Amino acid sequence: MTVPNPARRTSPRSDLTTPPPDAAEPRVDPKAELDFSEIGDVLGNACFGCGPEVPHGLRITRTGHEGSTSYGEFTVIPEHQGAPGLAHGGILAAAMDEILGTSAWLLGGRYVTGRLETDFVRPVPVGSRVHLTARCTGVHGRKAYMEGEGRIGGPDGPVAVRAAAVFIEVPLEHFTEER
Numbered sequence: 001m002t003v004p005n006p007a008r009r010t011s012p013r014s015d016l017t018t019p020p021p022d023a024a025e026p027r028v029d030p031k032a033e034l035d036f037s038e039i040g041d042v043l044g045n046a047c048f049g050c051g052p053e054v055p056h057g058l059r060i061t062r063t064g065h066e067g068s069t070s071y072g073e074f075t076v077i078p079e080h081q082g083a084p085g086l087a088h089g090g091i092l093a094a095a096m097d098e099i100l101g102t103s104a105w106l107l108g109g110r111y112v113t114g115r116l117e118t119d120f121v122r123p124v125p126v127g128s129r130v131h132l133t134a135r136c137t138g139v140h141g142r143k144a145y146m147e148g149e150g151r152i153g154g155p156d157g158p159v160a161v162r163a164a165a166v167f168i169e170v171p172l173e174h175f176t177e178e179r
């Protein structure tokens with residue numbers, strides 16, 4: 001199996017996902033924190049990322065958080081394949097979107113992904129348990145800057161994917177208006 005070259009420069013962060021110097025420190029909203037273990041119920045459990053019964057979904061479980069840093073896990077199943085025996089990159093990006101969105105949730109607003117950047121560091125075999133971590137690195141107006149990684153096999157396992165993102169705070173109408 002391919003192993004990453006340690007000398008290779010990988011950074012998922014562009015200028016667009018780097019908080020500006022005057023960004024505020026993230027502050028966790030106690031009300032969002034109270035809902036943390038029930039986010040799926042609050043959102044209706046139909047989510048491809050975390051719905052517990054969505055066919056072939058990621059079924060990510062949120063295992064905890066410390067401040068705006070959140071943790072989750074999922075298992076790569078055969079339906080998540082791209083190349084034979086390996087997770088599709090889009091699946092890994094979706095998993096990162098979900099855990100980054102979980103950290104954005106903890107800030108208390110309604111956030112959607114505006115930009116998502118990913119580095120695919122090593123292939124992820126089907127059957128792997130992927131451990132996800134995400135955190136907020138700053139808030140500027142409606143923008144929350146996020147970053148995180150996915151590791152194979154355990155919280156200290158090898159990094160398989162890294163991501164950085166900007167989430168944008170939106171009004172409730174974003175979800176309710178007819179299109």
Ligand SMILES: CCCCCCCC(=O)SCCNC(=O)CCNC(=O)[C@H](O)C(C)(C)COP(=O)(O)OP(=O)(O)OC[C@H]1O[C@@H](n2cnc3c(N)ncnc32)[C@H](O)[C@@H]1OP(=O)(O)O
Nearest residue numbers: 016039097098101102105112113114115141143166168170
């Ligand atoms: C717990 C739940 C977990 C769920 C995890 C899953 C999360 C998701 O996948 S959400 C679904 C995917 N995302 C979407 O569907 C969003 C679709 N896009 C949109 O609706 C709009 O483009 C939206 C809301 C992001 C921005 O539009 P709008 O509200 O008009 O904001 P706009 O005025 O353009 O931008 C606001 C600020 O954000 C910045 N911004 C907007 N888009 C981007 C972007 N792609 N990259 C960087 N910055 C951006 C703008 O530059 C602007 O910055 P500033 O305030 O400094 O001028």
